[in-house]
Amino acid sequence: MIHPRLATMLAIVTTDFPLAPAEVDSFLRPAVDATFNRISVDGECSTNDAVVLLANGASDTERDASRDEAFAHALRGVCADLARQIVEDGEGATVLLEIRVAGAASDDEAVAVARRIATSPLVKTAAFGRDPNWGRVLAAAGSAPWNGGFAQLDPDRLRVAFDGTAVFERGAPTGVAPVLSGPAMTIDLELGLGTGSAAYLASDLTYDYVRLNAEYTT
């Protein structure tokens, strides 16, 4: 049970960087959008979640554009680390999937495609089986809800790689089957249609996910 517009989750980030209360949102929101809002364990939203940024200004740092940028970068790094831990700790997870979509018509469409892949039971069971299943990735991508219809795909421009090895290119499988092992796996999907991109973290769907959620009783 963890998905953007998240599950029962409280994250508190503290800093001694000096921020006026009205500024916090402009630093925190983009960091959260790119991290906490790009993870999924099972696509289930829940009743409460919050990311809080507390800044006491104790460092007395002089503010300038470059320091602001450094702070924004560091804040995003902290949020990314916390978000990744949530997925790694997902119910029954055996592998951390990093799904990267590039070449979409827009970033928003890339997010929609990445989210659909990240929540696909077939992609997630294939990940549990360590199968570089490009068919399931493409089927999920093609069924991503977008603009009242579905995301745009051109088979001849698609490229799918698992852990950096292309398994599907220019409308056909490459015939290469990388050996997938270890606690992390990357899936790269290139759509070849534009410059939009997005990344998403997800866990796999396993026997233990079923056990943990079927044995629990109200």
Added chain:
Amino acid sequence: MIHPRLATMLAIVTTDFPLAPAEVDSFLRPAVDATFNRISVDGECSTNDAVVLLANGASDTERDASRDEAFAHALRGVCADLARQIVEDGEGATVLLEIRVAGAASDDEAVAVARRIATSPLVKTAAFGRDPNWGRVLAAAGSAPWNGGFAQLDPDRLRVAFDGTAVFERGAPTGVAPVLSGPAMTIDLELGLGTGSAAYLASDLTYDYVRLNAEYTT
């Protein structure tokens, strides 16, 4: 892998009722919308599916409004039976869930709520565990995408029943926990906001679903 806008599925229905080619759509589409388009095994769409109605007119039946209605009713019954068999045969399924949503502001909103419940991994693992988990049903209902936001719920008007026994009423659990067993389970959700209603059939999420989809290799 079965969901509205379906999976790899071909259904051929034949009849000797006399229909002009242009009429077939007006009989078949509402039947399919209420049956084949209201089932889900795991929310995964696939690449091809079709329901075909062939009518050779061999019966020479005289057409009138009442016979047309009888034919439409029979056609819907056949489609409902075929659709139900698909779900019962879903990968690893141990229980057929019938999800009925009533009291929505519109039929379309009721469909969105029913679909979200039907595709919720938490509802489907609870069903596998035979747990009358009203919390998961309501969490799924409240996260149903609708009109660019979420479906409308008023906790004080909600009622949830499993196999006809109310487990949640007027904002609170009833304290009754029906014993769920057997190959079918009904979940009734009353929203208390209008007259919209919809039904959906779904399978549960089980160890065998994971096994069948994780062991299969490209």
